[in-house]
Amino acid sequence: MTTVKEENMEAAGAQLVVVKGGSGKPLLIFHDELGYTGWMTWNEELALDRALLIPLQPGFGKTPRLNWVRNYRDLGGYYSQVVRELKLDPVDAIGFSAGAFIAAEMLAADPRIFSHLVLVGPMGIKPEDGEIFDVFPLSIRSHLLATMANPEETPEFGKIYGGEMTTEQFEAFEDARTETSRLGWEPYMHDPSLPHLLRGIKTPTLLVRGTKDRIVPQGCIDAYRKALAGAQAASIDGAGHRPEIERPLEFVKIVNQFLAA
Amino acid sequence: MLIGYFTERPYRSVPEDEVFKNRSFFGLSNKFFDPVKGSADYRYYIEEYRYAEELGFDLVALNEHHGNPFCLGSVMNVEASVLAYATKRVRIVLIGNPLPVLKHPLRMAEELAEIDLISQGRLVTGWVRGAGSEQFFNNANPAYNRELFNEAHDFIVQAWTKPGPWRYEGEHFHYRHVNPWALPYQKPHPPIWIPGVLSPETVRWCAEHRYPYIGLGTELGPTCDLWDIYADEAVKHGYQAGTENFGYLLPTVVAETDEKAQELAENFIFGGGQNAFALPEYAMPSGYNSKTAIRMLAKQPTGAWLGVSGDNLKRLSKDEERGGKVDYSEVKKKLAAGLRRIEGRLQLIAGSPKTVLEKVKVILRVLRPGVFIMFNVQGAASNEERMGNMRMFAQEVMPGLREYGKQIGLLDAFQKTPGSVKLEAGTKRASVNEREPLYELGLYKRPEQRAQA
Numbered sequence: 198m199t200t201v202k203e204e205n206m207e208a209a210g211a212q213l214v215v216v217k218g219g220s221g222k223p224l225l226i227f228h229d230e231l232g233y234t235g236w237m238t239w240n241e242e243l244a245l246d247r248a249l250l251i252p253l254q255p256g257f258g259k260t261p262r263l264n265w266v267r268n269y270r271d272l273g274g275y276y277s278q279v280v281r282e283l284k285l286d287p288v289d290a291i292g293f294s295a296g297a298f299i300a301a302e303m304l305a306a307d308p309r310i311f312s313h314l315v316l317v318g319p320m321g322i323k324p325e326d327g328e329i330f331d332v333f334p335l336s337i338r339s340h341l342l343a344t345m346a347n348p349e350e351t352p353e354f355g356k357i358y359g360g361e362m363t364t365e366q367f368e369a370f371e372d373a374r375t376e377t378s379r380l381g382w383e384p385y386m387h388d389p390s391l392p393h394l395l396r397g398i399k400t401p402t403l404l405v406r407g408t409k410d411r412i413v414p415q416g417c418i419d420a421y422r423k424a425l426a427g428a429q430a431a432s433i434d435g436a437g438h439r440p441e442i443e444r445p446l447e448f449v450k451i452v453n454q455f456l457a458a
Numbered sequence: 459m460l461i462g463y464f465t466e467r468p469y470r471s472v473p474e475d476e477v478f479k480n481r482s483f484f485g486l487s488n489k490f491f492d493p494v495k496g497s498a499d500y501r502y503y504i505e506e507y508r509y510a511e512e513l514g515f516d517l518v519a520l521n522e523h524h525g526n527p528f529c530l531g532s533v534m535n536v537e538a539s540v541l542a543y544a545t546k547r548v549r550i551v552l553i554g555n556p557l558p559v560l561k562h563p564l565r566m567a568e569e570l571a572e573i574d575l576i577s578q579g580r581l582v583t584g585w586v587r588g589a590g591s592e593q594f595f596n597n598a599n600p601a602y603n604r605e606l607f608n609e610a611h612d613f614i615v616q617a618w619t620k621p622g623p624w625r626y627e628g629e630h631f632h633y634r635h636v637n638p639w640a641l642p643y644q645k646p647h648p649p650i651w652i653p654g655v656l657s658p659e660t661v662r663w664c665a666e667h668r669y670p671y672i673g674l675g676t677e678l679g680p681t682c683d684l685w686d687i688y689a690d691e692a693v694k695h696g697y698q699a700g701t702e703n704f705g706y707l708l709p710t711v712v713a714e715t716d717e718k719a720q721e722l723a724e725n726f727i728f729g730g731g732q733n734a735f736a737l738p739e740y741a742m743p744s745g746y747n748s749k750t751a752i753r754m755l756a757k758q759p760t761g762a763w764l765g766v767s768g769d770n771l772k773r774l775s776k777d778e779e780r781g782g783k784v785d786y787s788e789v790k791k792k793l794a795a796g797l798r799r800i801e802g803r804l805q806l807i808a809g810s811p812k813t814v815l816e817k818v819k820v821i822l823r824v825l826r827p828g829v830f831i832m833f834n835v836q837g838a839a840s841n842e843e844r845m846g847n848m849r850m851f852a853q854e855v856m857p858g859l860r861e862y863g864k865q866i867g868l869l870d871a872f873q874k875t876p877g878s879v880k881l882e883a884g885t886k887r888a889s890v891n892e893r894e895p896l897y898e899l900g901l902y903k904r905p906e907q908r909a910q911a
Binding site for chain 1: 597600601602739740743
């Protein structure tokens with residue numbers, strides 16, 4: 198079992214909590230709008246030969262909110278400063294959902310910041326067809342259930358969210374949802390200029406989506422592929438919005454193949 | 459002491475079954491809106507407020523909600539403008555304009571100044587943060603709700619008081635040319651009262667600004683707690699809070715007999731009543747409430763306002779149960795039982811004039827508000843039923859309340875300027891409420907009993 202630790206660091210002029218686990222070439226992870234779930238199977242598998250770095254998003258409870266950050270582009274700017282300051286660039290990275298939005302903004306601003314980029318169920322671009330599901334008028338429980346195709350048959354869903362919700366969990370979710378609302382309320386979880394800024398970028402990019410994703414429609418993948426002409430795409434059959442938790446081994450295999458290429 | 463009149467102005471032709479099916483008023487399709495019936499309601503409510511003036515109420519209060527048959531006041535300032543001309547004496551109290559969702563404070567400053575001018579200085583303007591559902595309806599980012607509220611408030615007061623033209627570059631609002639030509643009739647500006655449903659942050663903010671706080675039918679125990687928070691904050695700002703700093707609004711039903719009043723009071727649970735205002739997920743948008751407020755609301759049992767109650771908070775995690783078959787007759791029975799519980803806690807008072815007078819006197823004794831506002835029934839009650847309630851309250855309850863208010867020294871914000879009683883640093887403040895009747899009535903346990911338990 199990998200030793201996982203939380204490190205509180207000063208980065209880019211602010212305090213940042215980063216979860217670290219594994220050893221090898223760094224792999225930067227941007228968690229989704231619900232926050233870091235804890236160390237899961239997919240983390241363990243990827244950490245076999247990679248050093249995972251998971252910054253905990255400012256405003257999500259552990260890392261203090263950055264008031265000057267008002268949208269995902271600002272947040273991408275902050276994280277880019279962190280990457281440069283830590284001399285990680287170019288770095289391999291994975292972004293999930295809103296975390297993919299952050300990573301895409303970083304890519305648009307500096308194509309050389311990533312050596313490989315995996316965008317999983319990516320928000321950030323208005324879909325060609327359909328809509329990014331509005332997660333704000335939902336209870337926490339409904340939101341969590343909507344993220345998975347089949348929560349009852351997802352063992353790790355129970356591990357993360359099983360049992361009665363504690364006050365601490367409730368507050369952590371509220372923190373995450375508040376900060377997500379602050380950055381992504383309008384336009385809802387996308388930036389109209391992002392696809393234009395991504396045009397012509399050649400950084401190897403993989404787009405991953407579960408075929409039963411109810412949060413991010415296929416139209417988002419189509420829009421990303423249009424913006425990033427060279428991007429590859431992979432579908433994970435039967436998975437919802439969190440293929441890394443719903444189909445961890447398949448997910449890791451796809452990611453490892455891409456990163457090794 | 460001031461006695462006021464308030465109604466939510468419900469759209470009375472809404473099919474109740476459809477509200478039940480939707481599990482809330484907010485979100486019900488506007489395909490159920492009939493413009494002819496809607497027009498009749500709007501015109502009737504103007505007449506109803508005029509009738510309140512005729513009956514001797516001191517003020518008429520208006521509020522605003524969006525996309526909701528529970529309240530037709532989606533643009534309250536329009537109704538206030540009509541009343542500014544259609545009434546002659548009553549103060550027009552707005553409780554209140556939802557600043558964070560309106561997004562244009564300069565326009566708001568202009569609208570309110572016009573109302574104050576047309577009414578010749580009878581406007582009392584209040585601000586609210588807007589119910590949770592208003593954030594969705596108006597696409598107002600709930601995570602900035604408090605910031606937007608504070609900035610819009612500060613800007614409006616400046617727009618009324620600082621000679622223009624001037625430029626404004628704020629955090630959320632930006633104006634090149636601030637110079638509203640029509641300024642308020644009242645100087646320096648219309649009085650500001652703030653209504654609320656138990657947010658300690660709002661109460662502290664009110665105390666800091668010396669604005670009276672109007673409790674909206676909130677449970678008496680937590681309301682006393684809130685009054686204490688206000689008074690403690692007032693001490694920090696060097697003054698003693700008093701009756702002039704507080705107001706209370708209460709669902710009130712008067713009829714010839716207790717039984718008839720109970721029957722009329724059932725209109726408060728039409729379609730599910732206050733707790734069906736909006737589903738919890740619309741009532742509590744992310745970032746709308748501080749952690750402190752969430753914890754405080756969670757302590758409150760049923761009967762809170764606008765869908766935000768302890769029960770509904772717990773239901774936040776059970777809403778996936780929605781969609782199954784519901785037996786509405788059972789739902790109505792439960793609602794009726796809930797109504798009795800709310801009455802038991804004195805959050806709604808219904809009865810003969812004698813019953814209502816005695817119960818409201820208890821509330822006046824406990825909360826010591828300088829302003830008491832009667833809230834007329836919801837639902838589909840007829841014009842006659844609604845006006846009958848108003849008439850009986852005005853003729854048979856109001857005189858007794860005025861007398862009692864005088865006897866226990868309830869002064870309103872016009873009789874005594876809020877914040878005018880200076881308090882030296884280190885001086886112990888006087889009490890602003892009296893909890894004894896709550897213990898006597900068995901509504902709450904005394905602190906020593908709670909400690910023993």
